[in-house]
Each structure stands twice: as structure tokens, then as C-alpha cells.
Amino acid sequence: MKIQMKNKLIRLVGLGALASTLMFAQAPAGQSGRRHGHLGQRMATYLQLTADQQAQAKQIMADARQQATPLRQQMKQNRQALKDAIKSGNDAQIDQITKAEAPVMAQLASIRAHSFSKIYAILTPDQKTKFDNMQQQFRSRRAGPRANAQG
Secondary structure, eight states: OHHHHHHHHHHHHHHHHHHHHHHHHHSOTTSSOHHHHHHHHHHHHHHTOOHHHHHHHHHHHHHHHHHHHHHHHHHHHHHHHHHHHHHHTOHHHHHHHHHHHHHHHHHHHHHHHHHHHHHHHHSOHHHHHHHHHHHHHHHHHHHHHHHHHHO
């Protein structure tokens, strides 16, 4: 049971990477770094996404950005309020602000997860296999030094 949950979490994180790279690849000029655009294009090329799939992914990410905009603005205000509370040493206010951030962060995570799920759903079985293999290679590379230290 725990392995299934871990696999789902890993897949969700991988989908996040996919969706993020697609989002940056499709973002209007000036909103993302050059590096992210190249990464998104390489991902789309590697997975051989069709123009229709790229357009769908772009729309999914645009919808997610639109849903997240007021939440990101709220987080920005919370961060400023938290900085002010930290500077003033107001422990009660720090606690209040950090507790208020949790549901906003959960909503943002939910928006991301739903958008990642929608993007994964538009992939063909072959693309999903490629993506899963790529994700496994990524995990292996990231876990390499830790796996050796634990083994």
C-alpha cells in the first residue's frame, strides 16, 4: 500500500516537472527564462507531442495560472506580512500568518495536481511509457549518491 502511494507521489512530481516545462515553453515572451523554454521544447520533442497536444497543454496551464493568480497574490501579501511580523518579533502574528498560508498552499498544490493529471491524460500510451522511463532515469540520477550512501 505504501509503495503505491509513493509511486503515485513520484508520478505526480514527475508530472509537475512535465507540466512546468510545458508551461514555461508556452509562456508569453518575457515571462520565463530562456532555459525553461528550451527545456519545455526538448520535453515536447522527446515525447513527440503533437501540435494539438501542445495546444491542449498550453490551455491547461493557462487555466491553472488563471485559477492560481488570486492565490499567488494572497501568498505574496502573506509573505510580506510575515516579513513584517518577523522584524517586529510578533510571535502571535507569525503563527497566525503561517497558519493562514497552509490552506492557500494546499489549494495551489491541488490546482497543480489537477493540471498535471490533465496533461498526463492527453499523452498517448507510448508517450506515457517514454515519460515514465524518463522519470525513472531522473529519479535514478537524483538518488544515485544517496542510494550509494545507504547501501
